[in-house]
Amino acid sequence: RKEVEQDPGPFNVPEGATVAFNCTYSNSASQSFFWYRQDCRKEPKLLMSVYSSGNEDGRFTAQLNRASQYISLLIRDSKLSDSATYLCVVNSDPFALNAGGTSYGKLTFGQGTILTVHP
């Protein structure tokens, strides 16, 4: 099983639609969760962190379900400009990265979900 798994899509939705992506992770000790956005042939950029209580940023809502080990991203009122690849990122191994005895974890990326919003 992959450490972080996403449905690659593509998701094709009309403007104004609501779309949701899920991402599952295998390591129950994972501590931090993020959604990044990557435009075609560009670098990934942080969209939002995912907090235990769930969080919202405008039209975007992120949720975490620790019991089932998945995170989700909901986009409401889709815009053409939302077309991109959405990457799920998990800080998956709290013991993997050390500097002077401090563990920083390991960031693991999902393969990304492609979203296309059409007129």
Next chain:
Amino acid sequence: NAGVTQTPKFQVLKTGQSMTLQCAQDMNHEYMSWYRQDPGMGLRLIHYSVGAGITDQGEVPNGYNVSRSTTEDFPLRLLSAAPSQTSVYFCASSPLSAFRDEQYFGPGTRLTVT
């Protein structure tokens, strides 16, 4: 601030050639890393550094070397290029204290090995 810069943007190598991908950041970040991105695979960590003089291997380190002589620069060296190293390479940085938060990525280097 320029953020994270990478050069070159594109490179074509022949099998067996060596080269260095450059990465620099002007944000005084302690943590820097190199990823490669291949279709259907997500980003995979090659090497990382938590400060000048400190580097370590990531998930896919074979065929690559790094060094960190200054806080700003983190070059990635391909020792003897192979077609399997055809990929898009991203450098990223973050403050170590905020490692669990935002990673800042450079624009990427698209490498083709023939």
